Amino acid sequence: MQFSENWLRSLVNTDLDSQALSHALTMAGLEVEEMQPVAAPFSKVVVARIISAEKHPDADRLQVCKVDVGLTEPLQIVCGASNARAGLLAPCAMVGAELPGISIKQAKVRGVESFGMMCSSKELGISAEATGLLELDSNAVVGQSIREHLDLDDNILTLKLTPNRSDCLSLVGIARDVAAITGAKASFAAISAIPSTLKETKNVVVNEATSCPRYSGRLISGVNAKASTPTWMVKRIERSGLRSISALVDVTNYVLLELGQPMHAFDANKLKGDISVRFAKPNEPLSLLNDQTVALKADDLVIADANGAVALAGIMGGKPTSVDDATTDIFLESA
Numbered sequence: 001m002q003f004s005e006n007w008l009r010s011l012v013n014t015d016l017d018s019q020a021l022s023h024a025l026t027m028a029g030l031e032v033e034e035m036q037p038v039a040a041p042f043s044k045v046v047v048a049r050i051i052s053a054e055k056h057p058d059a060d061r062l063q064v065c066k067v068d069v070g071l072t073e074p075l076q077i078v079c080g081a082s083n084a085r086a087g088l089l090a091p092c093a094m095v096g097a098e099l100p101g102i103s104i105k106q107a108k109v110r111g112v113e114s115f116g117m118m119c120s121s122k123e124l125g126i127s128a129e130a131t132g133l134l135e136l137d138s139n140a141v142v143g144q145s146i147r148e149h150l151d152l153d154d155n156i157l158t159l160k161l162t163p164n165r166s167d168c169l170s171l172v173g174i175a176r177d178v179a180a181i182t183g184a185k186a187s188f189a190a191i192s193a194i195p196s197t198l199k200e201t202k203n204v205v206v207n208e209a210t211s212c213p214r215y216s217g218r219l220i221s222g223v224n225a226k227a228s229t230p231t232w233m234v235k236r237i238e239r240s241g242l243r244s245i246s247a248l249v250d251v252t253n254y255v256l257l258e259l260g261q262p263m264h265a266f267d268a269n270k271l272k273g274d275i276s277v278r279f280a281k282p283n284e285p286l287s288l289l290n291d292q293t294v295a296l297k298a299d300d301l302v303i304a305d306a307n308g309a310v311a312l313a314g315i316m317g318g319k320p321t322s323v324d325d326a327t328t329d330i331f332l333e334s335a
Contacts, residue, residue: 001169002156002159003159003171004157005035007239008171008175011172011175012175013184014178015184022157024181025157025177029162030161031159036156038156038239040124041100042093042125044094045097045099045145046070046146047092047140048069048075049142050066050090051065051068051086052086053079056112058110061080062109062110063079064077067118069143075092075094076112078110083131084118084132089138090119091124091133092117093117095115100125104117119133119146137231167260170259170261171257171258172258202274202275205275205276207276207279208278211277211279211313217275218331218332219268219330219332220268220329220330221268223330224247225248225323225324225326225328227247229246246323246325249323261334262335265332266310266311267323270321273305276304277304278302279300279302280296281296282296282297282298285308286308286310286312288319289316296312303333
């Protein structure tokens with residue numbers, strides 16, 4: 001189980017520092033296999049806005065930028081990034097900044113004074129590769145520490161859980177244990193029932209109650225599949241080892257990580273007829289989300305509609321019924 005320490009601390013407020021928390025979890029039977037910082041140490045890097053970007057007089061691939069870093073006067077910085085442009089919000093390392101392997105000093109670049117450096121995610125030690133400056137959200141505050149803005153003072157913890165501790169395959173489960181270990185108070189979001197307003201329903205038939213004791217689903221209409229996933233949610237998902245895909249998929253993955261409840265969203269308009277939970281027919285085909293088509297075996301549990309299997313139960317959804325940017329209605333399953 002991999003997760004963000006800051007996410008855990010948002011659920012249970014303990015005074016233990018990172019090392020002490022890691023030790024306490026391990027001594028309680030939740031072995032911390034690894035703890036690593038989200039970003040390498042660096043200093044004096046702030047959110048900056050490029051006011052103007054003009055071609056360097058003596059270099060085709062360089063631009064001379066006027067950059068607002070929250071001081072009285074803008075800084076002049078020579079930048080070679082292809083995406084440097086007026087209006088862009090990006091990290092700026094001030095003179096005196098210490099980056100991984102780089103000390104930032106006032107310099108002349110092809111005869112033009114430069115008072116800092118605009119940064120990519122690679123230069124900040126956040127990623128192994130980068131193709132240009134790290135572009136920040138429009139809500140970034142000019143002059144704010146980039147460590148604060150990107151929540152980089154965080155660690156990623158990996159627990160080596162034993163099979164009997166599946167209750168800790170979620171942030172809420174781990175937070176409960178931290179509260180019991182330390183005496184700190186856990187605080188979880190209140191979840192209230194949302195009454196149904198749709199007249200449309202989709203029947204669910206569970207044919208294999210032993211293999212799937214409970215299967216629930218709900219139709220939700222009028223979703224915006226093109227909506228952006230909030231940055232804070234993307235960070236928590238990615239620091240848990242998952243990739244941000246789209247808002248509809250990210251929300252289901254976030255619920256899985258926080259509450260330990262697997263969920264899946266089908267495009268409701270791609271499903272035909274009722275939903276059934278059954279074993280597969282021998283060699284029944286299923287095109288999966290990973291672009292593989294499998295021939296199912298008779299002991300494979302599947303979710304099916306009137307046309308056939310649409311998901312491999314508890315493993316992966318099917319490609320033909322997956323959500324995409326054109327999705328407006330979903331069938332949300334929880335098993």
